Amino acid sequence: MDITLLSSEIFIAILGLLTLVLGLALPKKAKDLVGIIAVWGLIFILIEAIFSFGIEASLFNGVYMIDSYGSFFKILFIISAILVIMSAADYLVRFENRKTEFYSFMIFALLGMVIMAAANELITLYIGLELMAVSFYILTAYLLNDELSAEAGLKYLILGAVSSAILLFGISLVYAISGTTVISEIILNISLQPLLVAGIILLIAGFAFKISLIPFHMWAPDIYQGAPTPVTAFLAVASKAAAFAAMLRVFVIGLPIASFDWNFILAILAAITMIVGNLVALKQTNVKRMLAYSSIAQAGYILVGLIAFNVYGLKGVLFYSMLYVFSNIGAFAVATSVEVVAGSTDIKAFNSLGKRSPFMAAIMTVCLLSLAGIPPLAGFVGKFYLFAGVIQAGYLWLAFIGLIMSMISVYYYLNVAKAMYIGESQDVTPIIPSFSAQLALWTCLAATILIGVYPAPLTNLVQSAVTLFL
Amino acid sequence: MLNFPILSVTLFLPIIAAIVILLIPRHQEQPIRIIAAVATLISLMLSIIVFFNYDQSLGGIQFIEKIIWTPDLGVSYALGVDGISIPMLVLTTLIGFSAVFASWKIKERVKEFFVLLLILLTGVMGTFLTTDLFIFFLFYEVVVIPIYLMVIMWGSSKRVTKEYAGMKLTIYLLIGSAFLLIGIIMLFIQSYLAFGTPTMDIFALANLPFGTTFQIVVFALMAFGFGTLLSMFPFHAWSPDGYAGAPTAVSMIHAGVLKKIGGYGLIRIGIFILPVGAKVIAPIIAVLAIGNIIYAAFICLSQKDLKYIVGYSSVSHMGYVLIGVAALNLISLNGAIIMMFAHGVMAALFFALIGNLYEKSHTRNIDELGGLAHQMPKLATGLMIAGLASLGLPGLVNFVGEFTIFVGAFSTFKVLTILAVSGIIFTAVYILRTLGTVLFGPRKEEWDHLEDLQGVEMIPLLVLGAAIIIGGILPFGLIDLINSGVGSLIAQIGSMQMGGIL
Numbered sequence: 001m002d003i004t005l006l007s008s009e010i011f012i013a014i015l016g017l018l019t020l021v022l023g024l025a026l027p028k029k030a031k032d033l034v035g036i037i038a039v040w041g042l043i044f045i046l047i048e049a050i051f052s053f054g055i056e057a058s059l060f061n062g063v064y065m066i067d068s069y070g071s072f073f074k075i076l077f078i079i080s081a082i083l084v085i086m087s088a089a090d091y092l093v094r095f096e097n098r099k100t101e102f103y104s105f106m107i108f109a110l111l112g113m114v115i116m117a118a119a120n121e122l123i124t125l126y127i128g129l130e131l132m133a134v135s136f137y138i139l140t141a142y143l144l145n146d147e148l149s150a151e152a153g154l155k156y157l158i159l160g161a162v163s164s165a166i167l168l169f170g171i172s173l174v175y176a177i178s179g180t181t182v183i184s185e186i187i188l189n190i191s192l193q194p195l196l197v198a199g200i201i202l203l204i205a206g207f208a209f210k211i212s213l214i215p216f217h218m219w220a221p222d223i224y225q226g227a228p229t230p231v232t233a234f235l236a237v238a239s240k241a242a243a244f245a246a247m248l249r250v251f252v253i254g255l256p257i258a259s260f261d262w263n264f265i266l267a268i269l270a271a272i273t274m275i276v277g278n279l280v281a282l283k284q285t286n287v288k289r290m291l292a293y294s295s296i297a298q299a300g301y302i303l304v305g306l307i308a309f310n311v312y313g314l315k316g317v318l319f320y321s322m323l324y325v326f327s328n329i330g331a332f333a334v335a336t337s338v339e340v341v342a343g344s345t346d347i348k349a350f351n352s353l354g355k356r357s358p359f360m361a362a363i364m365t366v367c368l369l370s371l372a373g374i375p376p377l378a379g380f381v382g383k384f385y386l387f388a389g390v391i392q393a394g395y396l397w398l399a400f401i402g403l404i405m406s407m408i409s410v411y412y413y414l415n416v417a418k419a420m421y422i423g424e425s426q427d428v429t430p431i432i433p434s435f436s437a438q439l440a441l442w443t444c445l446a447a448t449i450l451i452g453v454y455p456a457p458l459t460n461l462v463q464s465a466v467t468l469f470l
Numbered sequence: 471m472l473n474f475p476i477l478s479v480t481l482f483l484p485i486i487a488a489i490v491i492l493l494i495p496r497h498q499e500q501p502i503r504i505i506a507a508v509a510t511l512i513s514l515m516l517s518i519i520v521f522f523n524y525d526q527s528l529g530g531i532q533f534i535e536k537i538i539w540t541p542d543l544g545v546s547y548a549l550g551v552d553g554i555s556i557p558m559l560v561l562t563t564l565i566g567f568s569a570v571f572a573s574w575k576i577k578e579r580v581k582e583f584f585v586l587l588l589i590l591l592t593g594v595m596g597t598f599l600t601t602d603l604f605i606f607f608l609f610y611e612v613v614v615i616p617i618y619l620m621v622i623m624w625g626s627s628k629r630v631t632k633e634y635a636g637m638k639l640t641i642y643l644l645i646g647s648a649f650l651l652i653g654i655i656m657l658f659i660q661s662y663l664a665f666g667t668p669t670m671d672i673f674a675l676a677n678l679p680f681g682t683t684f685q686i687v688v689f690a691l692m693a694f695g696f697g698t699l700l701s702m703f704p705f706h707a708w709s710p711d712g713y714a715g716a717p718t719a720v721s722m723i724h725a726g727v728l729k730k731i732g733g734y735g736l737i738r739i740g741i742f743i744l745p746v747g748a749k750v751i752a753p754i755i756a757v758l759a760i761g762n763i764i765y766a767a768f769i770c771l772s773q774k775d776l777k778y779i780v781g782y783s784s785v786s787h788m789g790y791v792l793i794g795v796a797a798l799n800l801i802s803l804n805g806a807i808i809m810m811f812a813h814g815v816m817a818a819l820f821f822a823l824i825g826n827l828y829e830k831s832h833t834r835n836i837d838e839l840g841g842l843a844h845q846m847p848k849l850a851t852g853l854m855i856a857g858l859a860s861l862g863l864p865g866l867v868n869f870v871g872e873f874t875i876f877v878g879a880f881s882t883f884k885v886l887t888i889l890a891v892s893g894i895i896f897t898a899v900y901i902l903r904t905l906g907t908v909l910f911g912p913r914k915e916e917w918d919h920l921e922d923l924q925g926v927e928m929i930p931l932l933v934l935g936a937a938i939i940i941g942g943i944l945p946f947g948l949i950d951l952i953n954s955g956v957g958s959l960i961a962q963i964g965s966m967q968m969g970g971i972l
Contacts (some may be wrong), residue, residue, distance in 0.1 A: 273810075359584075369615060375608040384543065384604075384655065391652070392659045399652055407644035411637065414618060418633060422622050459542040 005057050005066050008049045008074060009114055015041040016107035031100055035092075038103040039085055039436075042110075046078045054464065062182050063121040072318060072465035073117035073245040079112045080238040080325045086440035087333035088230035090340045090433055093144060094420025095228075102142065106227075106234065109135035113242035117249075122171045122181040125246050129167070129210075132242060133160050136235055140227040152226025159209070159219040168204025173199030174255075183254040192260055200255060200262050204269075207250075210243035211299045215275045224292030229339055232288060233332030236295040241321040245301055248317060252469050253308065263307045270307060271401050273300030279403045281412050287335050288345040290412055291328070294371060297409060298324060304402055305386045313389025314469055318462045320382035323370065323451050327379060330367035330444030334360045337433045350416060351423030357431040361420040363445045368413035370448045373406045378451035477533050477549040480516040480559070481595050483509045484566070484588035491512025491585050499580045506570045506584040510591065514563040521556055526950060529553070529958045531601060531673075544661065544668035545604040553955020557811045557948060558598040558727070558734055564937055565726040565818045566591040568930035569719040571820040575829065576624065576717075583624060586616040587719055594723065597731050603739065604670040605653055607647075614643050619722055624717040628775060628834070635715025642698055642708035650695025650735075653688045660684070665832045676962065678742045682750075689747025691754060692740045700732030701735045702762030702792060710781030718825025721777070722930075725784045726818035730810040733791045737803060737959070741795070745963045748798060753883075753933065756796035760889050762789030767896035771903075774963060776827075776834040779904055780820045783860060786893060787813045793883070793890050794875035796867075803956045808949065809871030812859065816868055819856040822930035823849055830920050838905045844913040848923040852931040857905045859938050861898045867941030870949070 003010075015038065022034050049071060057066040085106060092099050112132030119125035137160065141153020175181050177196050178189040190196055205216065209320075212220040224232045253326050255261055277297030286292035305317035334353075337360060342349035354361040370377035383406065387399045431443070451458050487509030491502050524532055531550035539545045551559060569587065576583050589612065596609030618640045625632030657675055662668040664678055681689075694705075701709040709729075714719045741748045766786035773779045787809070794806030827842075827849060828834050843850040859866040862873075872894070880887045923931060941948060 260792040365615075365619075374615060376613045380608070380611070381543070384651075387652075388655050388658055391655050392662070398651075398656070400648075403651055406643060407641070407648045410644055411641060414615075414637065414640065417619065418622055421619060422633075454539070455543070456540040459540055463542060 002057070005055065005059065008045055009111065011041070011045045011048065012107060012111045012114060015045070016104050017110060019107060020104040023104070030306055034100040034103055035085070035089075038107065039082060042082045042085070042107075046075065048431060049074050049078060055380075058120070063119070063124055065118055065120040067118075067468055068465045069245075069249075069468040070118035073241065073321075074114050075403045076241055076322055077110055077113045077117070077238050080234065080241075080329060081106055083325070083329045083333070083440045083443060084230050085329065086436040087233070087329065087336055089231055089284070089436045091228065091336050095199070098142070102139070105135045105139050109139070109234070110238070113238055113245075116242045117245035119246065120183050120249065122175070122183065122250070124185075125250070126149060126164075126168060126171065128242075129246070130164065130237060136160075136239060139231040139384055140235070142228050142231060142232065146226075148226035149228065152223040155219055156223045163206055163209030163216070163378060166202055166209070170199050170202030170206055172416070173202065183402065185250055186254040187256060190255075190432065197260055200260055201265070203250065203255075204262065204265060207243055207247045208269060211240050211247070211303070212296050213269045213303065214276045214296065217273070217277070217296050220296055221289055221292045224295070225286060225289045229288065229332060229336040229345065233336070234331050236291070236332070237325050237328050238294070240299060241324070244306075244317060244321060246253060248306060248469075252309070252314065253336070257309055263309055266303060266307045267395055267398055270300045270303040273297065273303070274402050274405045278409045281409065284412065285347050286345055287347055287350060287462055290347075290416075291331060291335070294409065294412070295328065297405065298328075298346060298371065301383065301386055301402055304390045304398060307395060307398065308386070308389030308393040310389050310393055310467065311470065312385055312392060314466050315459070315462045316382060316385030316387075316389050317383050318465055319455075319458060320379075322458060322462075323378035323382050323448065326444045326451070327367045327370040327377075328362055328449040331371070333437060333441050333444065334364040334367070337431060337437060341431050342427075347416065347419050348349055348423070350419045351425035352428060353420040353431070355428055356425075360431065360433070360441065361417075363441050364420060366445060366448055367419045368416060369410075370452065372410045372413050374410065376452045378448045378455075381452055381455045413452065474534050476520060477551065477599050478535055480513050480520070480563070481549070481592060481599055483513050483516075484591045484595075488585045488588040491581060491588070494581070494852060496581045502580055502584055503570070503574060504864050506588060509588065510563065510567040510570050513591075513595075514567045517556075517559045517563040520551060521560055521951070523725065524551065524553070524556055526553070529954050531879060534684065539605075541667070543604060544658065544670045544954050546602055547569050547605060548602040548671060549599045550601045550878040551599060552958065553951045553953065554576065554734070554738060554959065555598045555955070557807060557952060558730060559595060561730070561811050561814045562591065562598065562727045564933060565722055565814060566594075567945045568818060568933050569722045571926045572722060572825055573717070573719040574926045579623065583620070586620050590616045590620075590720075590723060594731065598734060601672050602670050602673065602868065603657065603672055604920055606652065606672075606735075606739070607654055610735075611644075611647060613728060614640055614647075617724065618744060620720045621712070621716045623714040625720075626717070626828075628714055629778075630711050630715065632715040635711045639708045639712035639715075644703070645696045646698025646705065647870065648695075649691045653691035653695065656684070656688050656691075672739060672743065680744065680746075682746050685744040685747030686750050687747070689740055689744040689751050692744070693736065693751050696732040696735040696740065697755070697758070698732075699737075699789050700729055700792065701762070701824065702732075702755070702788070703758050703765060703785070706762065706766070706785045709785050709849070710778050713781040713784075713821070714775060714777040718821055720774045721819060721821040722818040725780070726814040727972075729784070729788060730814055733788075733795060733806060736795050737806070741798065742959055752796040752798055756793050756879075756886050759792035759796060760886055762786060762792060763890050763893035764896070767893050767900065770900040771896065773900075774835050774837060776824045776836060776904070776908070777821070780817065780824065780838075782818050783900070784813065786897065787860070789893065790872055790875050790890065793879050793886065797879040797882040799878050800953075800956055800960055802875055802882070804949065804952050805871055805874030805876075805878050805959070807952045807956065808945070809868070809875055811948070812867040812871045812938070812941065815934045815941070816856050818860040819852060819930065819934040819938065820860070822857065823852045823932065826923065826927055831917065836904055839908045839914075839917070841909070841911045841913045842917060842920070843909045845920045846916050846922040846929060848928070848931065850909045852923070855935050855938055856873060857901045858941075860970065862894055865939075865942045867938050867945065869942060870945045887963075890911050893920040
């Protein structure tokens with residue numbers, strides 16, 4: 001076996017351990033170095049991952065796959081980790097003397113995600129999931145003196161553990177019937193029987209928890225609001241994408257519709273998620289909480305691609321996950337900068353941001369509109385893919401719900417714009433984020449606009465990533 | 471000259487100017503204005519060059535530019551104009567140029583204002599220039615958000631707050647566009663199933679033989695989407711509130727050209743790609759058009775606010791366009807396009823002058839104003855031109871449009887056309903009453919301090935007024951051009967749909 005095939009995973013693990021050790025070993029003054037090492041290390045791994053894109057291999061008798069699909073998500077996770085760490089630069093003061101561990105937990109969560117996306121075996125997938133989830137339990141409660149954060153951490157721990165149990169139960173039922181945990185071999189050994197239906201439904205419930213589909217979303221708003229903002233961004237973007245990456249592999253390859261018609265169940269879930277998520281978001285007055293509900297609704301849109309179960313739908317899932325990284329992290333990065341200055345993410349804190357920092361107000365507007373799917377921004381192309389897929393699959397009603405709800409979502413996104421441009425504020429001192437945060441913001445802005453205006457490069461990438469399913 | 475990408479330059483000049491403005495420090499207000507004015511002037515001149523260089527004897531789409539953009543979605547950056555889009559292009563650049571001068575006196579956040587205005591102009595132009603459905607939709611939605619921002623930042627709150635007006639307008643248009651988007655995606659999927667690779671090219675789509683039910687469904691979706699944009703009754707409620715809340719330049723562009731994207735889309739996309747669906751849905755549109763004409767005209771009779779009068783009157787006038795579109799014949803479609811052009815310049819002139827008056831007098835209530843012809847003779851002349859055009863006085867361009875529409879529509883819908891013609895009477899009543907109250911009558915001392923139009927304020931009046939009068943006296947160039955466009959459109963539909971649908 002060629003060990004270099006796993007080089008990204010190995011490097012990520014080493015980087016995680018290295019930041020942990022350096023944090024302990026370095027003298028207090030030199031601790032800022034850890035962050036720099038983390039970012040540069042991740043950039044190096046990203047470049048390595050990009051260059052090894054397209055390599056296909058199957059490791060450990062098909063338990064772990066190196067393929068374009070996994071690499072696509074690997075790149076996605078690393079990019080989001082880099083952007084989150086960079087945009088968190090100003091926020092880290094709040095972590096006091098626990099800054100360096102923050103990087104290691106981020107990197108371990110990243111490792112878990114990478115494993116989830118590449119695992120072709122249910123137990124391996126579960127290990128990746130737990131590695132990610134445990135890191136997030138800690139990260140969520142990282143503001144030790146903040147009650148909300150502590151509450152969020154505990155809530156996430158309990159609910160996360162329950163959902164993992166459900167998922168595991170589903171996995172065990174599927175194993176009981178098929179006698180294998182290797183995803184690509186499941187289909188060969190199953191027939192439609194009540195036990196399988198129960199297994200699939202438990203799997204759906206387990207994954208639905210992770211991607212916060214309604215009615216499995218109860219944890220999301222509180223945890224998103226309570227967690228430190230950069231962690232929320234990483235949780236909303238990357239952990240969701242990881243769950244989708246695993247879900248696609250399990251359902252499309254392991255349990256295709258031929259085995260049991262699960263996509264009608266998902267269609268109902270997606271419809272409820274899109275409607276309720278958007279409607280509840282309308283009433284939110286805290287931007288972080290609003291983004292939490294909006295990300296619930298976004299999960300509904302992405303799920304539409306899986307329901308479609310055809311080329312455009314699956315491409316849509318990948319395409320949307322990628323652009324979602326830039327748009328959502330962009331929005332969260334602005335929220336982070338505002339929180340650092342104003343101390344809260346209440347919508348009033350965004351008042352007159354248009355004057356205090358025209359640049360950040362513009363980024364916030366662009367990113368939110370991209371999430372709403374307004375052209376020429378990236379979100380529109382993503383939605384076009386998703387809904388083209390689902391219309392082709394015959395779910396016209398779902399497309400109606402999705403597109404109308406996404407137009408309604410413009411209302412609450414524009415409310416933020418309204419606060420930024422015409423809201424009055426006592427404090428009009430300019431807000432200037434640190435250099436690395438600015439760089440992250442610029443990247444999000446440029447990517448959101450570029451993918452929207454010229455989607456061809458990303459569509460080509462997605463094209464080669466979905467060949468797995470064709 | 472042959473390879474010069476004239477359409478791309480026309481299209482992207484405003485965006486380039488917007489980028490340049492972004493780089494200028496914010497206190498340099500005069501250079502910002504001048505850059506905006508120069509960019510729109512060049513766009514205007516280029517569009518006039520296109521107008522005169524279009525070869526009518528050849529017909530069809532000319533000045534074609536095409537770059538494959540995203541093959542996976544069948545999208546290509548395709549531009550091209552014909553007899554239908556050129557009048558719309560010229561209309562846009564005329565109004566864009568005037569709108570810059572109508573906003574010359576904006577004091578707050580000058581930089582942001584002109585950046586948004588220029589983005590808006592590119593968006594509107596793009597919809598008329600492209601022959602690719604995806605790009606069309608892209609440009610169409612580009613315009614919505616800048617408008618919202620402009621309304622909330624520079625708008626005015628009278629009967630409704632500007633925040634309310636802006637949001638109402640935005641959500642109405644976006645919901646409409648959601649239906650349109652579903653229609654577009656359905657076409658996209660059909661082309662994918664038919665060719666194996668998708669295409670969003672309007673001409674390739676028009677060649678596909680769609681089933682009757684499919685055509686009806688998709689055309690209905692488009693009629694709803696474009697109808698909302700065109701303020702088709704009963705989806706017009708955003709329009710008067712929106713115009714009243716919006717700053718002058720936005721009202722001008724919105725009433726002048728943006729609405730026309732609805733009519734243009736119905737003809738260029740709806741009727742062209744889905745003629746059978748159009749045939750089935752058209753009678754419904756015609757009936758709703760009467761709702762526009764009569765209902766909105768009655769509301770106008772009871773309005774006091776000048777902007778609401780023009781707002782509802784534009785809803786009423788869109789009824790003529792709709793009935794022209796619904797009649798589905800060469801003459802009526804010609805009329806609909808002339809009417810769109812005519813209404814565009816007229817409404818833009820109206821809003822420019824009302825905006826100017828409001829800036830000086832701080833009121834738009836017709837009962838408070840009066841006898842303004844004494845103090846502001848130039849403004850009064852402008853309002854007279856716009857008003858008389860609005861009621862369809864022969865010799866002005868609107869008459870040409872209305873007359874052509876009625877002649878064309880009468881052969882299809884007899885009773886409805888007669889009802890539509892009655893709209894002219896109501897229009898005359900409310901327009902003349904308004905003009906009489908505001909402009910004539912005894913001199914009112916309280917308005918003596920108002921200064922008449924001067925300097926750059928004259929430019930919208932000169933440009934748009936000239937268009938109204940020249941279009942009315944010498945409509946031949948315009949009509950021939952439109953006729954060649956509509957003619958070839960109908961010929962293509964006829965040859966494709968064996969036996970001729972129209």
